[in-house]
Amino acid sequence: MDDARELSRRTALALGGTGAIGGALVLAGCAASDDGSAASTADGSDDDSAAPTNGAADATGEDVAALADIPVGGSIDATIGGEPVLLAQPTAGEVVAYSAICTHQGCVVAAAGSKFECPCHGSVFDAATGDVEVGPALEPLGSVAVTVDGDRVVAG
Ligand code: FES
Helix, strand or coil: CHHHHHHHHHHHHHHHHHHHHHHHHHHHHHHHHHHHHHHHHHHHHHHHHHHHHHHHCCCCCCEEHHHHHCCCEEEEEEEEHHHHHHHHEEECCCEEEECECCCCCCCCCCEEECEEEECCCECCCCCCCCCCCCCCCCCCEEEEEEEECCCCCCCC
């Protein structure tokens, strides 16, 4: 009887321990994924364009890219103030920049020539205007201020 009781207690402890560890792992997984998607998703709707723009505002004067690195009629990925942005040069010497945070659910949109493409759900944006060409995103990418200074593109 004692052996059986001891075994039961050990089994219960072992199961409890496993459950606690499993629960901790699950919580840790949720927390990690919540941190990533919650921040992105929460910001994805309204605040997304504001967050990178604020980062960009803090980074005024930051060297962003060489003008020559942005194809005329094309685009590149970059960062301003640590935030992902997209740079495009619709016409020679004219550079526009947009937050790379998708207005759908906050994924990072990638430069793709004259378009910006979101890898998560397939939204496509016009690189010259940031406007949505293909949903599910409904809102354009947030504009970010940049200036051409000689052969460089700077924030602000
Ligand atoms: Fe970009 Fe859904 S997050 S299309």
